Amino acid sequence: MLSQETINVIKSTVPVLEEHGTQITTVFYEELFKAHPELLNIFNHANQARGKQQTALANAVYAAAVHIDKLEAILPTVVQIAHKHVSLGVKPEHYPVVGEYLLKAIKMVLGDAATPEILKAWEEAYGVIADAFIGVEANMYEENEKKEGGWAFFKDFTVANKVPESDVITSFYLKPADGEHVPDFQPGQYISVRVSIPGEKYMMIRQYSLSKTPSPDMFRISVKKENDNDPDGKVSVYLHEQVKEGDKLEVSAPAGDFTLEGDPDNAITFIAGGVGITPIMSMLETLAEKDPNREVVFLQAARTPAYAAFTEQIHSFQERMPKLTYQTYYEGNRIDETVLKENVNSTSDVYVCGPAGFMEFVITTLYHAGFSKEQIHFEFFGPAADLSKAE
Known part of the structure; x- marks a missing residue:
């Protein structure tokens, strides 16, 4: 548990993190890889080159500061990131190294504004957050090894x-x-x-x-x-x-929390853009085998018919699923607000996966139409974009 004094200091840094967060995380990764190039065997080089990882980490640090007095509020994010870490093979010994260079980056970017009091508070806060990740990930690794045919790393x-x-x-x-x-x-x-x-x-x-x-x-x-x-x-x-x-x-081993959930009696809407169809195919095939009478709407977006995958397989599922409605959309006939309004049942559970811009449009449109957070489930490929304002 953090002291109230530490919590107050962390809260006071929120405006600074909002302004300088990405600069801090950019310096952090530069210094980390300079000292520990072996970690480049874990991190996605493309996400580093495009700045995606830096932005994702800045958002995570900012969220931790905002919610430092009630960290349970970011537990879903912790679990989602922990799934990614377990899938990448992140180990407990990595966390002290990350903490060291994160504090170093804060000091390098903020200079004299990073007082000993602020650095001490962030050291304590990082320790608590790191312990949470280590504990969650240890349980995940253990569960993976215990499964029949399972393994870790x-x-x-x-x-x-x-x-x-x-x-x-x-x-x-x-x-x-x-x-x-x-x-x-x-x-x-x-x-x-x-x-x-x-x-x-x-x-x-x-x-x-x-x-x-x-x-x-x-x-x-x-x-x-x-x-x-x-x-x-x-x-x-x-x-x-x-x-x-x-x-x-x-x-x-398999990881991730983008899975079928919610009331088994609810209708389901799948909305896939491009290769975002891949996790949804696993869900759809499972429904075809175990719950073929479920009411399902599947909206698939692809650049052209030649780019659209699994269309024949989905049509074959329709033979087994009398309540499966399947529609495809290509350039010039895209999934827009009207399509969503006409095809997405307001009481259904919605599963969305695809390119970031596509997902942000779909999810934002559904939020504005009155869909709740509990109804909308999504998976980003790579570091997640910030959808906190989409609600």
């Missing part, structure tokens, strides 16, 4: 099959290299894939949604091939162009 898998799903998306069927079964998971969860790409100094990790309902013998991920010149594209291009059936990949 990374394990070798063999690419059993590669199947094109559209002009830009290919599915990879992954089987444990040791012949064991895979653990059960919640539809909507993801795994991390860690690769060593020839010519690259550090390993790279990317998180991919599991795009098929759980089965005991394999995982399926469906990967969009990004532009060769896009920093985000290095791993996807490597998987598409160089990884062959029979090759091995390092894979983490």
